Amino acid sequence: MATAAKKQRTKPQYELLYHPGIPGRGEFIRLALEAAGVAYNDPANEKKEGYDIVRSSCDPTSTGDEDGNPPVFCPPALRVHGEGKNGKTLLIHQTPNILLYLGPKIGMAPEDDEVVKLHINQLTLTALDLTNEAHDTHHPVGVKLYYEDQKEESLRKAEDFRESRMPKFFGFFERVLKGNKEGNGKYLVGDKLTYADTTLWQTVDG
Ligand SMILES: N[C@@H](CCC(=O)N[C@@H](CS)C(=O)NCC(=O)O)C(=O)O
Secondary structure, three states: OHHHHHHHHHOOOEEEEOOOOOOOOHHHHHHHHHHHOOOEEOHHHHOOOHHHHHHHHOOOOOOOOOOOOOOOOOOOEEEEOOOOHHHOOEEEEOHHHHHHHHHHHHOOOOOOOHHHHHHHHHHHHHHHHHHHHHHHOOOOOOOOOOHHHHHHHHHHHHHHHHHHHHHHHHHHHHHHHHHOHHHOOOOOOOOOOOHHHHHHHHHHHO
16 A cells, blocks of 8 residues: 555545535545555645635436446546546545545545445445534534524534534444454454544544
8 A cells, every 4th residue: 555655645536525724524535545554636726726626516407427437416526537437537425435435545445345345334424414414403403504593502512412412423433443353452343444434433533
């Protein structure tokens, strides 16, 4: 992996398409790449006109691109030149889908162990469910509405989140850590860092 990472530092293969200036869901992808030491481009944070690339990739009128990729619903998305259909550009979205793709390629999931891959993916999906539920405490009525316009509902939602959902999620991840003897309480799956760990870390930190 070190050689691959070195090669990519000259010309990054991966392009993360996300909103500028905020960690958001883009951070789950960034963390996995950073932990693996794999270089990537993040155009919206690199140059002023970079966000145009993100916006055009997620064009709300698109029916798909000329490389055979279906439309992207919203960021984060990942673009990989030469890895799509017939050697064209691959453009994928949905955070866990991007991680599922990247994991084995960057050493953050095994390449050939289907069972372990599924375990990593299910824990990642669960951590992302927790992220979504945390997000919903501020937007229980509508994603487009400001927090201030749904404060009352937010307070109710937050109470349930704190008292029922958080303990359930954290209790679950404690059990996973306890049950994974190989991980010595440090890793969720196996005896090394995977993208399930970086995702859970960001969920808790974020
Ligand atoms: N399930 C998607 C959710 C993506 C998402 O909610 N993206 C946000 C930024 S973090 C966005 O740009 N949303 C615009 C929208 O939903 O219209 C994922 O995990 O990638």
